[in-house]
Amino acid sequence: MVRLTISLADRTHRALKEAAARQNRSMAAIIEESLRLRGIQPVESAQELVARARRTAGLDAEEAMELALEETRKSRAGR
Numbered sequence: 001m002v003r004l005t006i007s008l009a010d011r012t013h014r015a016l017k018e019a020a021a022r023q024n025r026s027m028a029a030i031i032e033e034s035l036r037l038r039g040i041q042p043v044e045s046a047q048e049l050v051a052r053a054r055r056t057a058g059l060d061a062e063e064a065m066e067l068a069l070e071e072t073r074k075s076r077a078g079r
Contacts, residue, residue: 039076046072 008016020027046068053071054064 039072 016027016030020030023030049071050064050068053059053067054061057064057067059067
């Protein structure tokens with residue numbers, strides 16, 4: 001695991017700390033979840049999404065990429 005130092009506004013830090021206490025989770029867990037929800041993932045995740053789309057839909061590479069982009073947009077928008 002990598003350590004990272006970030007600067008937050010006092011209000012944001014306080015809100016994060018309170019949310020972590022209320023949810024009985026670490027601040028790091030909340031930050032990691034937030035990054036995943038914003039679509040911040042390794043490139044391997046996107047490549048696997050394309051491969052899965054191609055396997056299940058019988059699409060060519062261009063069609064599979066378009067489907068993957070569409071699904072990623074939907075996921076980021078919260079559907």
